[in-house]
Amino acid sequence: MSAPDAPPAHATHAARPLSDALLDPSCVHCGFCLPACPTYSVLQTEMDSPRGRLQLIEGLGTGRIEPTPQVVAHLDACLLCRACETACPSGVAFGERMEDARAAWHDAPRPLGRRLVERMLTRVVAAPPFVQRMLLGVGARLLALGDGLAAPFPLPARVRTAFALARQFDPRREPELVEGFVAMPRGRARLRVGLLLGCVQRHLFDDVNAATARLLVRAGCEVVIVRGQGCCGALASHAGQRESARSLARKLVAACDAAGPLDRIVSNAAGCGAALHGYPHLLPDDAEAADFAARTVDALELLDELGLPPARRAVPRRAVYHDACHHAHAQGLRAAPRRLLEAIPGLELLPLPDSERCCGSAGIYNLLEPRTADALLDDKLSRLHATGADTVLAANPGCLLHLRAGLLRARLPIEALHPLLLLDAAHRVLLDDEGEALLDADHAEDASA
Amino acid sequence: MTPRDPLDRLLDSFAARLGAEAVVRDAGRLHVYAGDGSPMHDALPRAVVFPRDTADVAAIVRACADARVPFVARGAGTGLSGGATALDGGIVLALNRMDRVLAVDPVDRTATLEPGVRNLAVSEAAAEHGLFYAPDPSSQAVCTVGGNVAHNSGGPHTLKHGVTVNHVLGLTLVQPDGHVVRVGDGACGYDLLALLTGSEGTLGIVTEVTVRLLRRPETVVTLLAAFDSIEAASEATSAVIAAGIVPAALEMLDAEVVTALRAAFGFEFPGGAQALLLVECDGVLPGMDEELADVSTLLREHGALSLRAAHDDAERAEIWTARKKAFGALGRIARHYYTQDGVIPRTRLPEMLRRVREVAARRGLRVANVFHAGDGNLHPCILFDSDDDKTKRNVLEAGAEILRHCVELGGSLTGEHGVGVEKREWMSTLYAPDDLAVMARLRDALDPSGLCNPKKVLPLGAGCGELSALGRRAAL
Incomplete structure (x- = not known):
């Protein structure tokens, strides 16, 4: 019942057929999500809080409000970091509801630039890996060319950062891992696991994938690089492109199925892991997808569960651990990575205040909503700087790219790395003249001492 | 170009002052400002504006007064009595962006705050000096000190340390005509701090609060x-x-x-x-x-x-x-809950809880109790799952019945959630017409236009005018 002054709440706009979850009003409006929400802290309007967004979704779902550009912009301004789920005492599945809403109002009016970037990037991630490699190669050459040509001119910081960031990667380098590869442990395998390479990770952070495979083998796993795996569909799902997310998910499930019996399916990117866990929601009534999701595990979680033999060498660094949102909030993964890192000799793990606060990367959010993403990044950088750390560890390629861009722009001498790289550095067998060692000579000497 | 109505012109002037982004005026987005923490009361505001400082608030209030547009201040929207809803087609002044801790004085043990500072942030700011801010509502991680002053908020620890009014030392107030005054900071004359603390935003808008800090x-x-x-x-x-x-x-x-x-x-x-x-x-x-x-x-x-x-x-x-x-x-x-906020003498707790159970049982409702037993402040939460009007009416009536029992047992209608819209009509179960008339006269004196958070706290009865007429007669 409304107060007598409330206007009548008629459904004036077309209601959409939505899942029950979307209209489930188990949000009791307590507001505990407000201080937890990164976008609320930056934008400071109720529409940019989880509680407000749920009300917008409810209003849209019941037809009480119209999907105007202003309204839809607030749905798009959500990072999908799911920090609100950690804060919510009522257990509202906010991430699922936001993805449902973005899918339901996918055709709502949005700025042209946003539509183009979103469409292009979600197509690229869904493309076959060899096409992605080709595109990346072309992109890198263009960037190098632009970098050379533009060198004498003053450039906006953003562009300069993009050039500098591009110089960190060499797309022509051959990947260490190829699909179909199987690595066996010494003796009998404890588990047979499928390793997912990730659509971004496999091209930009291939060293992380190689490190993951080595560590899993060291923990006693037979590691299968599943053939024909493609993208998990996370980006498409976040962008409301539900059908394309579904087809990517089905393809991945089928690819893993074809790889023979797998005890676990391992991902090493927080965003992918969260998406895999979400398959039962994306593909309801699909028993195979549910079974797949139940076997999904993050590499750090599995390594913690299986245990590693003692480290082979020290890794002398002062590091902080940044909890990727889709680790902490989506998978409740907080202690396992820290336990693994604390076991590395020589590694000093410093506390990072607000380590679970989103850095602003959020998939392609930093490209679509640069203002908010930069505000969150600046906040993260000042906290990083204050710790005095030389390394920031983040288990997600999006976070790593975003943090690296920020560190370059702010000229901070901090390295952003995937935690599995440090773990691998402590555990891998260093071979003579293996030029790919992560650690420089000094560190390696320290370590062997 | 279509001619613009006076409200549009008013909002244009706010946008010119604050920036277009700081004025929300489209129906879709206003939807999220219709309610607060209560599931029962909502009203769509005509606009929401985001002032940055006292001068902004004063300018907005003055312009509203001139244009005869009602206005209401809002903090984090955690209120439970509909206090921050904009009735009569009013506009909302969202104060959450006024969130600076202006000063912490570890020697005098005070903090000076803007109204949008979160309650918990006060204790966080004071922590390095070994100090804290005592009133601690359950929503303290979210709710703002401005809202706390408006509701004279309590919390679990107010049993020993007292409620908000015991900790407020001074206030800056934008009066309903836009004048800015400073209240408190001394103990002489009328105790306006006590009057304003708990006045639920009906006597002006507080834009600065000085509070007492306690040693941990x-x-x-x-x-x-x-x-x-x-x-x-x-x-x-x-x-x-x-x-x-x-x-x-x-x-x-x-x-x-x-x-x-x-x-x-x-x-x-x-x-x-x-x-x-x-x-x-x-x-x-x-x-x-x-x-x-x-x-x-x-x-x-x-x-x-x-x-x-x-x-x-x-x-x-x-x-x-x-x-x-x-x-x-x-x-x-449960899908929804409706919490009540009755106060009773502590010795009547067992009897009151029995009555609550009876009310719920008779109406086929479930009740969960979480409350400040030490000071006899009950929060029976009536649980319900359905959105239909019949269920909501049943729930509201159960709440009213529970409060009637509180009054019967020598208690009060609210400990800390405020009267707001929710309990204004029940005020007459607690106060005689003459008592209410004094309050109505006071309110008239400080907000003669009646634009400052209208239709809150005092019963509408046959209309405010009649009530104040009654008051004038009573005073003769």
């Missing part, structure tokens, strides 16, 4: 006692207070609430227990053991099934997180 207690111990009935827990509460012990907090949670907490946080409840009592003792180290022993003995004598003491901060934080998020956690066992 040397030692804190939290006891958790389980009882086989809520009556036994109530008796134990009375026994502790009667023994002359003033715990820092004395909170009760019933079985329904603990079910929700278990679902939300894995909070464990000793088997067979129907009520939990949370007793916190704080103070200086000498004497603490004695006080703890006394409390423990009393709790055991009154039937405590088990007793657990949390000594370290982590263990205490776990208990308090569960307690403070208890309301939100009710979403785990």
Whole structure:
């Protein structure tokens, strides 16, 4: 019942057929999500809080409000970091509801630039890996060319950062891992696991994938690089492109199925892991997808569960651990990575205040909503700087790219790395003249001492 | 170009002052500002504006007064009585962006704050000096000090330390005509601080608050006692207070609430227990053991099934997180809840709780109880799942009935949630017409135009005018 002054709440706009979850009003409006929400802290309007967004979704779902550009912009301004789920005492599945809403109002009016970037990037991630490699190669050459040509001119910081960031990667380098590869442990395998390479990770952070495979083998796993795996569909799902997310998910499930019996399916990117866990929601009534999701595990979680033999060498660094949102909030993964890192000799793990606060990367959010993403990044950088750390560890390629861009722009001498790289550095067998060692000579000497 | 109505012109002027982004005026987005923490009261505002400082607030209020547009201040929207809803087609001044801690004075032990500062942020800002801000509503991580002043908010620890009015030392107030005045900071003349604290935003908009900070207690111990009935827990509460012990907090949670907490946080409840009592003792180290022993003995004598003491901060934080998020956690066992805020003499707790149960049973409703047992401030939460008007009417009527019982037992309508829209019509069950008329005259004197958060606190009855006419007659 409304107060007598409330206007009548008629459904004036077309209601959409939505899942029950979307209209489930188990949000009791307590507001505990407000201080937890990164976008609320930056934008400071109720529409940019989880509680407000749920009300917008409810209003849209019941037809009480119209999907105007202003309204839809607030749905798009959500990072999908799911920090609100950690804060919510009522257990509202906010991430699922936001993805449902973005899918339901996918055709709502949005700025042209946003539509183009979103469409292009979600197509690229869904493309076959060899096409992605080709595109990346072309992109890198263009960037190098632009970098050379533009060198004498003053450039906006953003562009300069993009050039500098591009110089960190060499797309022509051959990947260490190829699909179909199987690595066996010494003796009998404890588990047979499928390793997912990730659509971004496999091209930009291939060293992380190689490190993951080595560590899993060291923990006693037979590691299968599943053939024909493609993208998990996370980006498409976040962008409301539900059908394309579904087809990517089905393809991945089928690819893993074809790889023979797998005890676990391992991902090493927080965003992918969260998406895999979400398959039962994306593909309801699909028993195979549910079974797949139940076997999904993050590499750090599995390594913690299986245990590693003692480290082979020290890794002398002062590091902080940044909890990727889709680790902490989506998978409740907080202690396992820290336990693994604390076991590395020589590694000093410093506390990072607000380590679970989103850095602003959020998939392609930093490209679509640069203002908010930069505000969150600046906040993260000042906290990083204050710790005095030389390394920031983040288990997600999006976070790593975003943090690296920020560190370059702010000229901070901090390295952003995937935690599995440090773990691998402590555990891998260093071979003579293996030029790919992560650690420089000094560190390696320290370590062997 | 279409001619613009006066409200549009007004909003244009706000946009010119604050920036277009700081004025929300489209129906879709205004939807999220229709309500607060209460599931029962909402009203669509005509616009929402985001002032940055006192001068902004004064300019907006003055312009509203000139254009005869009603206005209401809003903090974090955690209120539970519809107090921040914009009735009569008013506009909302969202003060959440005025969130600077202006000063912390560790010597005088005060903090000066903008109204949008979160309650918990005050204690966080004071922590480095070993100080804290005592009033601690359950929503303290979210709610703002401006809202706390408006509602004279309490919290678990106000049993020992008092409510907001006991901690406010000075206020900057934008009066309903846009004039800015400073109130308090001294003890002479009329006590306007006491008048304004708890006035629910009907006498002006507070834009700066100076509060008292307290020194953190040397030692804190939290006891958790389980009882086989809520009556036994109530008796134990009375026994502790009667023994002359003033715990820092004395909170009760019933079985329904603990079910929700278990679902939300894995909070464990000793088997067979129907009520939990949370007793916190704080103070200086000498004497603490004695006080703890006394409390423990009393709790055991009154039937405590088990007793657990949390000594370290982590263990205490776990208990308090569960307690403070208890309301939100009710979403785990029901789609909606409607919480009441009755006050009764502590000795009538068992009888009152029995009456609450009877009301609920008769109406086929479930009730969960989580409340400040130590000061007799009840929060029966009526749980319901359906959105239809019939259910909501039943729930509202149950709430009204419960409050009537509170008044009958010598209590009051609200301890800390405010009267707002929700309880304005029930004020006449507590006050005689003459009593209400004095309040109406006071309000008329300070807000003659009636534009400042209209239709809150005082009953509409046959209309405000009539009530004030009544008041004038009474004063003759």
